Structures are given as C-alpha cells and as structure tokens.
Amino acid sequence: MRYNFCTLFDRNFLYKGLALHRSLLRVRPNFALWILCLDDETYRTLSALQLDRxxxxxxxxxEDPALKAVKPARNAAEYCWTCxxxxxxxxxxxxxxxxxxxxxxxxxxxxADPEPVYRAFADRSILIIPHRFSPxxxxxxxxxxxxxxGMLVFRNDRNGLACLEWxxxxxxxxxxxxYDNGRLGDQLYLDDWPNRFAGVHVLENLGAGLAPWNVSQYALTKKNNAVQVNGTPLVFYHFHALDSYTNLTFQPHKLLYNITRRTRRLIYRPYLKELKAIIIEIKKKQPQFSAGLKPKPSLLDRARYRLNRDVHLPLKRAVPGYNRLYQQLKKMLRRNS
Structure with missing residues (x-):
C-alpha cells in the first residue's frame, strides 16, 4: 500500500524537512510526499535537489483568496499553522x-515503518494522536x-472532508x-473532534507521537538495533524546539523538558547526525542558502545551558525545596556583585 504524506515549511525549516524526507525513504519505500514551500527560496532550493518521491x-x-485575505495579519508561524x-x-x-x-x-x-499506525487506523476516517504529557x-x-x-490522517470520505473543511x-x-479562551494556533481545535465528527480514531500506539513533552515517563530500550518505547517499536519522534547553529552545533530541546542522556543517545544522536550531514550537503550544493541556522552561541551561553540541564534541573526534580534555595542563592549573589 502506498502512503500519501504532506508537509509544509519555509526556508528556516528546510533542513528538518529534508531530514523527515530521508527518514521516510529509509523506513518506507512506497510513499508519496507533497511539500508546500512557504517561500520562493524553499521552492528553488528543493527543486534543484530533485527529491525522490x-x-x-x-x-x-x-493560495486561494481566503488564505491571501488573512495572511497580512499573521506572522510566519501563524500563517504556517493557518495553512x-x-x-x-x-x-x-x-x-x-x-x-x-x-x-x-x-x-x-x-x-520505523508507520504501518502499525495505519493498521490501527483501519477503516476509520480521521486519526489523531494525544500529547500524552508527562505528569x-x-x-x-x-x-x-x-x-x-504533528501527524494526522484524513480519509477521502464524507467525515474526513467535513473535518478538514471545518x-x-x-x-x-x-x-x-x-492562548485565547480555548484556542491556540491550529491545535486546540482538535480537542473536540472525537465528539464533533464520526469515524475518529485516537491512536494508542506509544511509539507514534513520542516527543520532548512525554518521553520522560517511558522506558527506552534497544532491541535488534531498533529503539523501543515501553516495549513498543519507536515509529517517529517529534523534535520540537530544536535549534541549529552556524557552527554545526545544536540545542536539542528546551530546558522545560526532562531529556535524559539515554534519550539523547538513542533518539537525538541519530537525528542530529542526519541534520549535520544535510546542512553540510546543502552548503556545498547551494552555497547561497543561509537560512535555518542561528548565530553561534557564546561559550558562556553554552556553559549556562549545560549547567542548568545537567546540574540544576536534575536537582530541582530530585530534591524538595532545591529550587527555592537556588533562587535565594542567586539573589544573594546578585546583591553582592
């Protein structure tokens, strides 16, 4: 069976979009991917690459008249979500x-091959995946x-089309x-779909939808060279809030998220290796392309990030009252500086 995928991004997400494409090529030989290029530079760059499938x-x-009408009032991220x-x-x-x-x-x-997702979807019309936030x-x-x-499936039937139109x-x-009165971007509109539309399947597979906001509650293992989530094969990971820098280094996640060394080794390391290879390749093939990379962080910024990630946050989670004491210490140091 051929799976039909679509995605959209501008020049700032081009490297990540290419990583998504390469991962699909690796796990699923029979698919088609449509990419909506949100700016001309993305379209020109991808056209030159002649991507397979x-x-x-x-x-x-x-763009149609309705999209063009709202575009001026929305920033780049908001217009992306609008689309x-x-x-x-x-x-x-x-x-x-x-x-x-x-x-x-x-x-x-x-x-891994997303076939288990579609097997669970079966003959339903709409597939959605919970955030499954860590406690x-x-x-x-x-x-x-x-x-x-992150991943939504729509069947070309009355229910699927009605959902998309709405x-x-x-x-x-x-x-x-x-956030405004139960709305945020394009996402909070999904909350009542199971009640609003017929044929909605809420995916239970823990291997699909793993992300920084939920990974800390699961046991990650490796079996036959494949990552497993509580014993279920990892299908895909959502690399939310990952920053890339001009010196080919990365800040993998916000400090809000509890990402362990094991998670970084099993999940993040292969992705960062892929991203780095893509950035180098694009720089060689399209030297004029310069988007998607933030300025090199200073040594102080990198040290501060690692100190918070590896020392303060683990202590905050493990030691009751640590955060209060830490904040008091910072105030004392500021007063004495």
Missing part, C-alpha cells in the same frame, strides 16, 4: 483518486490541547500564537 507545491498555485488544514484538503480535492492523506509536521523523524507537564494540556497536530474555517477565522 516528492511533489513540490508553490504558494502561487496553493495546516488547507494543505491536506487541497490535495484531496485536486487528487480525488487519493484514498487518504497524512499531514506531517516538518520536524518529525521516522525510526510533571500535565498542566500544559489546558493551553496546548489534548491532541497534537478545521480550515476555524483557522481562517482565528489562528494566532497565543
């Missing part, structure tokens, strides 16, 4: 032969939602990068 879509052919429902809907309408379409965020990376981050569900937009209209009406 990829169809590029330019903004000129994709999220419109892309799979556009593909199902322009390619009626497609039985289903899967939307993927550009910062996903596949470690220490459960508070985020109110403002980030029960479900994550979601698109909500995002046209309101899609901004702040």
């Amino acid at each position: 990829v169809t590029l879509i330019s903004l000129a052919e994709f 999220s429902p419109s892309l799979p809907l556009y593909l199902l309408k322009t390619n009626p032969i497609l039985e289903q379409i899967t939307y993927l965020d550009a910062d996903l990376y596949f470690y 220490e981050l459960a508070r985020l569900e109110k403002t980030s939602g029960t479900y994550n937009v 979601w698109r209209q909500q995002c046209l009406d309101w899609c901004f990068d702040f």
Whole structure:
C-alpha cells in the first residue's frame, strides 16, 4: 500500500524537512510526499535537489483568496499553522483518486515503518494522536490541547472532508500564537473532534507521537538495533524546539523538558547526525542558502545551558525545596556583585 504524506515549511525549516524526507525513504519505500514551500527560496532550493518521491507545491498555485485575505495579519508561524488544514484538503480535492492523506509536521523523524499506525487506523476516517504529557507537564494540556497536530490522517470520505473543511474555517477565522479562551494556533481545535465528527480514531500506539513533552515517563530500550518505547517499536519522534547553529552545533530541546542522556543517545544522536550531514550537503550544493541556522552561541551561553540541564534541573526534580534555595542563592549573589 502506498502512503500519501504532506508537509509544509519555509526556508528556516528546510533542513528538518529534508531530514523527515530521508527518514521516510529509509523506513518506507512506497510513499508519496507533497511539500508546500512557504517561500520562493524553499521552492528553488528543493527543486534543484530533485527529491525522490516528492511533489513540490508553490504558494502561487496553493493560495486561494481566503488564505491571501488573512495572511497580512499573521506572522510566519501563524500563517504556517493557518495553512495546516488547507494543505491536506487541497490535495484531496485536486487528487480525488487519493484514498487518504497524512499531514506531517516538518520536524518529525521516522525510526520505523508507520504501518502499525495505519493498521490501527483501519477503516476509520480521521486519526489523531494525544500529547500524552508527562505528569510533571500535565498542566500544559489546558493551553496546548489534548491532541497534537504533528501527524494526522484524513480519509477521502464524507467525515474526513467535513473535518478538514471545518478545521480550515476555524483557522481562517482565528489562528494566532497565543492562548485565547480555548484556542491556540491550529491545535486546540482538535480537542473536540472525537465528539464533533464520526469515524475518529485516537491512536494508542506509544511509539507514534513520542516527543520532548512525554518521553520522560517511558522506558527506552534497544532491541535488534531498533529503539523501543515501553516495549513498543519507536515509529517517529517529534523534535520540537530544536535549534541549529552556524557552527554545526545544536540545542536539542528546551530546558522545560526532562531529556535524559539515554534519550539523547538513542533518539537525538541519530537525528542530529542526519541534520549535520544535510546542512553540510546543502552548503556545498547551494552555497547561497543561509537560512535555518542561528548565530553561534557564546561559550558562556553554552556553559549556562549545560549547567542548568545537567546540574540544576536534575536537582530541582530530585530534591524538595532545591529550587527555592537556588533562587535565594542567586539573589544573594546578585546583591553582592
């Protein structure tokens, strides 16, 4: 069976989008991937690469009057989210032969064939995946939602199309990068889908949807050279909030997340190796391309990040009252400096 994927990104996510594509090539030989290029530079760069099993879509052919009307009032991230429902809907309408379409965020990376996801999806119309927040981050569900937009599957039937039409209209009406009365970007609209639409499947597979906000609660192991999550094969990981720098170093995650050394070794290391190889390759083939990399962090910034990640945060989680004492110590040092 051929799986039909779509994603969207601008020049700042180009490296991550290429990593997603390479991971799919590695785990699933039979697929098609449509990429909506959110700027001309992305379209030109990807066109020159002639990617296997990829169809590029330019903004000129994709944008309709409704999208163009809201675009001026939204920043780059907000407009990207606004387009999220419109892309799979556009593909199902322009390619009626497609039985289903899967939307993927550009910062996903596949470690195994997603076949178990589609087997669970079976004959349903819509597939959504919960955030499954770790207990220490459960508070985020109110403002980030029960479900994550990272991977969504829509069948080309009445239920799937109705869902996409409704979601698109909500995002046209309101899609901004702040929480407002039960809304945040494109994501909180997913919360009532199981009640609003028929044929919704909520995926239970722990190997699909692993992310910084939930990985700390699971046991990661390696069996037959494959990473497992509580004994279930890891299908994909969502590399949210990963920063790349001009000196080919990376800040893998926000300090908000509890990412252990084991997680960094089993999951992050292969991805960072892939990203680094892609950046070097693009620099050689397209030397004029300069997006997607932040300025090299100073030694002080790197030391501060590592100190917080490896010392202060573990102590904060393990020692009751540590954070209060640490904040008091910082105040004393500031007064005496």
